[in-house]
Amino acid sequence: MDYDDAVVGAGPNGLTAAAVLARAGRRVLVVDAAPTIGGGARTDSAFGAGTRRDVCSAVHPTGFVSPAFADLDLTAHGLRWLLPEYSLVHGYGPEHVLGLARDRGARDAELGREARAWERTVGWAGHAPGLVADVLNAPALPRRPVAAARFAAAAGLPTAALVRGAFRTPPVRTLFAAVAAHSARPLSAAGSAAPGLLLAALAGSGWPVARGGSQAITEALASVVRAHGGTIETDCPISGFEQLSRGARLFFDTSPRVLRAVMGERLPAWYRRRLDGFAYGPGTCKVDFLLSEPIPWRDARYAATATFHLARDVRQVVVTEAEVADGRIPVRPWVLGGEPTRIDPSRAPAGAHLAWAYCHVPAGCTEDMSAAITAEIERCAPGFRDVIVGQIVTTAAEQERYNANNIGGDIGCGATSLTQLMRRPVVSAVPQATPVPGVYLCSAATAPGGGVHGMSGYRAALHALAADRP
Known part of the structure; x- marks a missing residue:
């Protein structure tokens, strides 16, 4: 034509x-x-027929x-769009969970005495929705220049410095650090706080599927x-x-x-x-799971989210990203994952459930990280291994073969x-x-x-x- x-x-x-x-x-x-x-x-x-794997x-x-x-x-x-009640649930251990709810009141109740600090750091005094639109439209001139300037000043910080200055409690520091680490940058790096600020601000509108x-x-x-x-x-x-x-x-x-x-x-x-x-970033190793039943979490909040993070403490997040940046395979990676069939049952036939999880690895890595990822889920959800029916592993090297834009397995291009x-x-x-x-x-x-x-x-x-x- x-x-x-x-x-x-x-x-x-x-x-x-x-x-x-x-x-x-x-x-x-x-x-x-x-x-x-x-x-x-x-x-x-x-x-198989009737399953819908992202x-x-x-x-x-x-x-x-x-x-x-x-x-x-x-x-x-x-x-x-399907909007879960919780944008994110962070698991520290089997009995220790913190949820980031869409509803402001529920979110404040979860964060407790850190609620005001969280809102001050990522809520931007009610400007979050418009500010996010400005960020997504960058580098065009922002419509909210004062809020944008505040965001830019915080965004340029290392995540490690921001969480030390903004939050007092280790669980909330870990919560934010893991959100920021979606970017696969060392938490000591300048500008590593930027993705965390954006994604955390979006918790109020929701993390949908x-x-x-x-x-x-x-x-x-x-x-x-x-x-x-x-x-x-x-x-x-x-x-x-x-x-x-x-x-x-x-x-x-x-x-x-x-x-x-x-x-x-x-x-x-x-x-x-x-x-x-x-420059391209590190890679990811992703595992998709076919399950006989949902992941056996001990906390009901996992059933009301499409996204979970698993890390004992902020150190686990810091060490993982530092190891990856140094070109080393993480020994005990922190894990990002989700159970889409919790929110969208249409993705699997009756009696089947889907989950996915990944961790960061050096660019081009051929290592199968499924054992480490499974172990981390099992730590927070004892009995997980017993419900696994099948799995598909996609290494960082395979990410690039699947999509030529994912150089070295960098899914962010x-x-x-x-x-x-x-x-x-x-x-x-x-x-x-x-x-x-x-x-x-x-x-x-x-x-x-x-x-x-x-x-x-x-x-x-x-x-x-x-x-x-x-």
């Missing part, structure tokens, strides 16, 4: 860009090398509040594209510029490496150097260092725009970074449409 815009990569950002462009009347073609669309937001039936991303606090998804009205295209799996987000975006005449093709790898229509605008929902390989010397030398110097929080991949009002007119990098390698929210693709598309206006 003849087309005005070509989008390389059918992940959430690529599909968001395509949806915005198609809605504006552009003839859009989306191509993806994989046999299915979705990138990091895919769901499969690897455990292959990578599973819980979507940024997607739920995404200005891009709201503008595209994905609910009109079949997306349904998509009904039927993360693929539901993908399918809703694809529905918008097709409703406005766009075309999506799979099993279509792009290895060179010659495969793309001359004169069409190009949008790359890919790693900087793919953009560099496809465009070659059509990119200026200084920009090629910047792409070559783009780029390290979240302080430098790359400000320069992702360049310092620009529109970092998605490359020096070549009409060519955009719209993946999570550009601000605002990782997460299934579509904002990089959204901003790239809006910038391109604005360039059409006289």
